[in-house]
Amino acid sequence: MVFRVMNTMSGTEEEFRPIHENRVNMFVCGPTVYDHAHIGHARTYLAYDVIARYLRYKGFSLFYLMNITDVDDKIIERAKQRKINPLELSKNFNKEFLDDMFSLNMLSTNLFARASEHIPEMIDQIQRLLEKGYAYRVNGDIYFTISEFPDYGRLSGQKPEELKKHRIEPDPRKKDPSDFSLWKSRNKDELGWNSPWGWGRPGWHIEDTAITETYFGPQYDIHGGSLELVFPHHEAEIAQAEAVTGKKPLVKYWIHTGMVNVKGQKMSKSLGNFVTIKEILQKYNSNVLRIFFASSHYRSPIDYNEKNLENARENFRTISNAYNIAKNALDIKRSKGQNKDSNYLDDIQSHKNKFMEAMDDDFNTPVALSVMISFSKKLEAYVKEDPDVRIISQSIQMLDDFCTIFGVNVRRVAVAEPKALEDFVELIIELRDEARKRNDWKAADRIREKLSSMRISIEDSSEGTKWQRVE
Ligand SMILES: [Zn+2]
Numbered sequence: 434m435v436f437r438v439m440n441t442m443s444g445t446e447e448e449f450r451p452i453h454e455n456r457v458n459m460f461v462c463g464p465t466v467y468d469h470a471h472i473g474h475a476r477t478y479l480a481y482d483v484i485a486r487y488l489r490y491k492g493f494s495l496f497y498l499m500n501i502t503d504v505d506d507k508i509i510e511r512a513k514q515r516k517i518n519p520l521e522l523s524k525n526f527n528k529e530f531l532d533d534m535f536s537l538n539m540l541s542t543n544l545f546a547r548a549s550e551h552i553p554e555m556i557d558q559i560q561r562l563l564e565k566g567y568a569y570r571v572n573g574d575i576y577f578t579i580s581e582f583p584d585y586g587r588l589s590g591q592k593p594e595e596l597k598k599h600r601i602e603p604d605p606r607k608k609d610p611s612d613f614s615l616w617k618s619r620n621k622d623e624l625g626w627n628s629p630w631g632w633g634r635p636g637w638h639i640e641d642t643a644i645t646e647t648y649f650g651p652q653y654d655i656h657g658g659s660l661e662l663v664f665p666h667h668e669a670e671i672a673q674a675e676a677v678t679g680k681k682p683l684v685k686y687w688i689h690t691g692m693v694n695v696k697g698q699k700m701s702k703s704l705g706n707f708v709t710i711k712e713i714l715q716k717y718n719s720n721v722l723r724i725f726f727a728s729s730h731y732r733s734p735i736d737y738n739e740k741n742l743e744n745a746r747e748n749f750r751t752i753s754n755a756y757n758i759a760k761n762a763l764d765i766k767r768s769k770g771q772n773k774d775s776n777y778l779d780d781i782q783s784h785k786n787k788f789m790e791a792m793d794d795d796f797n798t799p800v801a802l803s804v805m806i807s808f809s810k811k812l813e814a815y816v817k818e819d820p821d822v823r824i825i826s827q828s829i830q831m832l833d834d835f836c837t838i839f840g841v842n843v844r845r846v847a848v849a850e851p852k853a854l855e856d857f858v859e860l861i862i863e864l865r866d867e868a869r870k871r872n873d874w875k876a877a878d879r880i881r882e883k884l885s886s887m888r889i890s891i892e893d894s895s896e897g898t899k900w901q902r903v904e
Pocket of ligand 1 (some may be wrong): 461462463641664858
């Protein structure tokens with residue numbers, strides 16, 4: 434089966450063949466760092482993380498570049514409200530973003546490139562656009578002339594007359610209402626840099642093309658971002674880059690991710706359903722979240738609701754239990770068991786094939802996930818019947834590969850709990866036992882609830898109270 438990806442540019446699934454045989458350059462639009470990262474960011478960046486992991490698993494040498502928009506109107510606005518320096522504000526939220534990504538086990542990016550650190554490259558690109566007649570100057574402002582670039586609108590599938598309906602940045606001095614900003618002149622007391630056109634700062638779109646040209650040159654393999662960025666942002670990127678370098682296409686495959694709804698509604702601050710990554714991580718760990726996102730195709734909208742997340746938790750448990758039961762069996766068992774069930778051996782291979790086929794079909798993670806779950810169930814059943822150690826090893830290896838691609842960690846390590854936490858939980862349980870002896874059920878229940886919110890479940894039996902961590 435050929436490896437195919439959906440290309441927004443053609444609207445079809447195309448065979449994936451990088452520009453340079455085995456090397457893949459991927460760029461993904463990073464966040465504008467003016468606020469806490471939310472569930473929409475988690476969705477987008479986890480999708481590309483899985484894509485990156487899978488490309489590497491398939492043997493491609495991938496360079497994954499992400500920009501960080503730390504110069505932008507929203508940042509400046511927010512900094513003004515808080516009376517702090519805009520670059521200070523963006524630096525803090527940038528750090529927080531990286532911490533969030535780390536908490537989600539999103540480790541596949543090779544380089545985060547900050548816009549503020551690439552201003553000379555942006556000025557240089559604008560200068561060349563001016564020289565080539567693709568841009569014009571109105572006092573200290575520079576605009577891109579879309580009438581000089583007939584391909585404008587191709588990615589979003591819009592005709593020139595439809596484009597006219599969008600008045601992106603109203604400015605009566607523009608030749609065409611759709612012309613977009615490359616450089617904005619600013620007062621000296623505002624955030625800015627020196628340029629041949631005076632004090633000012635770059636427009637949003639030029640940030641990305643200056644960064645990608647710096648690291649990748651005029652053309653590269655994959656450009657990602659959420660679907661809402663197709664127009665005008667990605668359309669503008671194509672226009673700028675192809676106009677300046679003369680090389681087409683800028684990007685071979687445009688891959689876009691779908692939106693996140695919260696309980697059926699679009700997420701927005703005004704609706705009060707805005708969920709930050711930090712808030713979610715208090716309720717669900719990164720494994721559960723990653724399974725939750727993998728259960729929808731990256732292009733489809735996904736609904737963030739308790740039921741879907743509980744399902745994800747259940748699915749994660751199924752996989753994790755099978756893995757750990759198999760791993761324990763392997764640790765205990767040194768001799769070969771009798772069960773060399775050839776059907777089961779066939780099952781291993783067929784599950785592997787199905788998993789790869791699903792991922793090769795435009796990263797179809799929901800199908801790949803269902804293969805993982807069905808395999809986990811088979812593995813658990815197999816391990817219970819006098820299994821052969823080599824077959825268990827083979828199964829564990831395969832499940833390990835699947836989990837690595839999905840970025841989930843199923844390994845339960847015996848020493849996972851720090852000793853201090855263990856002692857502390859033991860102490861709390863002793864206090865609860867004393868409360869129960871005093872018939873103080875209220876206190877006992879309170880302790881149980883508190884432990885449960887810390888994802889520690891307890892079980893009372895005639896031999897005493899046992900506790901364990903739940904995922
Ligand atoms: Zn971008």
